[in-house]
Amino acid sequence: MISCAPLYFAEQNQIVKPDLLNGEIRPTLVKMTFPMMLGIVSLMLFNVADSYFVSQLGTKPLAALGFTFPVSFTVISLSIGLSVGTSATIAKLIGAGDNSKARQLTTDNLLLTTLLMVLIAVTSTLVIDPLFRLLGAGDDLMPYIRDYMSIWFFGSIFYVLIMVSNSSLRASGDTKTPAMLMGFSSILNLMLDPLLIFGWGPIPALGIQGAAIASVIAWSIAAVVALVNLYVRKGLLVLRIESVSVAAQHWLMVMKIGFPAALSNMMTPIAAAIMTAVVATHGPEAVAAFGVGNRLESLCLLANLALSMTLPPFVSQNYGRGQGARVRSAYYSAVKFALLWQALIYLLLLMFAGGIGSLFSDSDEVVSLISLWILVVPLGFGFQAVTFLTASSFNAVHQPMKAMRISIFRLFILYVPLGYAGNYLGGLQGMFIGFVIANVCTAAMAFMWMKRHLQRI
Template sequence: MKPDLLNGEIRPTLIKMTLPMMLGIVSLMLFNVADSYFVSRLGTEPLAALGFTFPVSFTVISLSIGLSVGTSATIARLIGSGNASGARQLTTDNLLLTTLLMVLIASFFVLFIDPLFRLLGAGDTLMPYIHSYMSVWFFGSVFYVLIMVSNSSLRACGDTRTPAMLMGFSSVMNLLLDPLLIFGWGPLPALGIQGAAIASLIAWGIAAAAALANLYLRKGLLVLRIESLSVAMQHWLMVMKIGFPAALSNMMTPITAAIMTAVVATHGPEAVAAFGVGNRLESLSLLANLALSMTLPPFISQNFGRGQVVRVRAAYLSAVRFALLWQALIYIILFIFAGGIGALFSDQAEVINLISLWILIVPLGFGFQAVTFLTASSFNAVHQPMKAMRISVFRLFILYVPCGYLGNYLAGLEGMFVAFVIANMCTAAMAFRWMQRHLNSLNPLTTLK
């Protein structure tokens, strides 16, 4: 039974929506972990090259998140107002324009792989690996974004099981294809690090086709026509009014990650390899709250559209409490198994030690980091994207980067990692206070205009 976002009990409804997404994101995050694991079998240099790709690839992923946020908030509003035909046309127009945008972005990035990664600090020995991987990955990202936007359309109407199944399917496909294409098998040649990118492209391509078929055949959220270019552009602008600031906010993360990667690179390729593994473990560690950040906005958007501000406030506070408690549990688990986790990704003692150091310090701030992005997603859900973007600017450019630089200057990598925790704590406190102030200012009968 589809969850009742407007009338159902808040906590059970959020749990019912979030659990499938959590399982789906587990499988999706294993995408990156699987790539890191299999590529690490090729040696330190390919793993370091994969670490350099993270800031750039996450830029594209952040764009897809922004588009998804705008899509979910806008479609949820239309559904809440009873405008089903408008929701179908907007979904169609949005997917078409998203595809065109991603093809242009992928083509642009492929032309500038060398200067871009040299700017990040990649040396001559790593560039062949980076070029081999990213020249394929960028075009695969077109399908990835299609999956993300399609899934956000489904979540807007309360369906989180189908998106979870699609993410799980693509992850299993990637896991099966990775060793076959990276190391070769039978008639299949060993493609090395490029095999990991090809595996992603194939898995995302099949999942994107399945997502579109589901939207059209089962959900009726697609129509095989465009009313007019002007209507399509109006729909695109409706999505981008929220999606563009959200995309910019998410793009700030890889930009700062790129800056920090360049700083880490001064400590050698072993440090970059460990930092790249840490970035992927971060996503996996935050997966429950990432799932909640995808299911909380449709709940908030529909209830805010109906003027049910009390339910909006209760849902937000419930999410904050969960974030802090859950991430404390995750830290304990990571702390206990720190050494063993490092050994999974490398057989070099220095890399293992650096991964362990990252695990012992950085995840202490994950609960506060989760509060920060849950607050930002809640601001987007109540159609306040600029406030969400200000949170990201404050965290990343006022605290995260300056503190990271200072920590590295004073105490090396250990100082940098401690600075990350402090930045997350301060931002979470500020973001929570802003959201409380905004919710307290709302009239209980507030509705979207």
């Protein structure tokens, strides 16, 4: 077995990382979370840029891009699951002081992730036509879908590598580098989109295919930078494989957490699709308002979404070191922040409710329905944040099935049934109230469940 690890590992066996085991808890979490907020915003802009520039090509290319969402989201869900499993596993090893195993696991995980994604890309490319016809795409859209997805599938290899590499960096406590990489890829995509879609000088206009190529270039460069950071700066990669059996064990360790996390993530769009179908019975104005509400929801929960990505490495490292008191303190601090922050966001939304609605529509009915959404639904955002922070904390302490049960309970035991019942009894207002009740009840259950678990560590 030949090792090509960086030279400085011959002198020290420490992974370069911020001190999550001894630093003050709240300042550490704040310092880690703020860069991730910027990173999440940059990812949102990545998707907005693709949609905007493709929309300039006409209705059919934009409709084709819309058809790709369910398939691309499945790959994204897999990448999120792998990221969750990677972060929780590596952070626990770092916290326990097992740096050598953390490096080997990171290496094995990235190798197997690459092999898995190559297999998925090849297989998916071969079934583009039957897959998208099954989703309802017609003959007029299939050429656009083929042009886009035949490139996107292979580009997704680099996308997943970025996600898993970034989660490895976060496991060491570094959230600035992942945020910078996400921002860099978004800016590069924004620059390349118009250049490749519409052409310029000697560069031909590639249409929707250009959008896919722009994404692949941005992802591939960011993936290389991420891997270099892991190897050179963080010391979390070694250029060796101990054995196939050890690599398989490491993969299973990651997937034990990653697979349930991926399934949990896939449940959200399914529940959203069901409720959108119910909203559609109230007319296109209701669907428009509900769509605006969903976009506002992501923005309103931005800080806590970022916190849900930075809390797990902190929890996992301290869990691995056996510092239960710091784990409890971090979790309870996150819950308090979630409730207080979302209460402030709700007050701000109320102050500007009418103006927010008019930004998205000239229709009085749509503006009125957006205002109704703002009045009711964000009341539950603090509790919704508690729910996903609790789920991410369960993943961090290597209890993935409990995290998945929370998602199932929220979405399919409470959210969808209560939303449907509320709609039956009180129309859209009743549905929105049902959403709030579902979030409150789930948060209470999840919090008590986590509290009991934390008392045992």
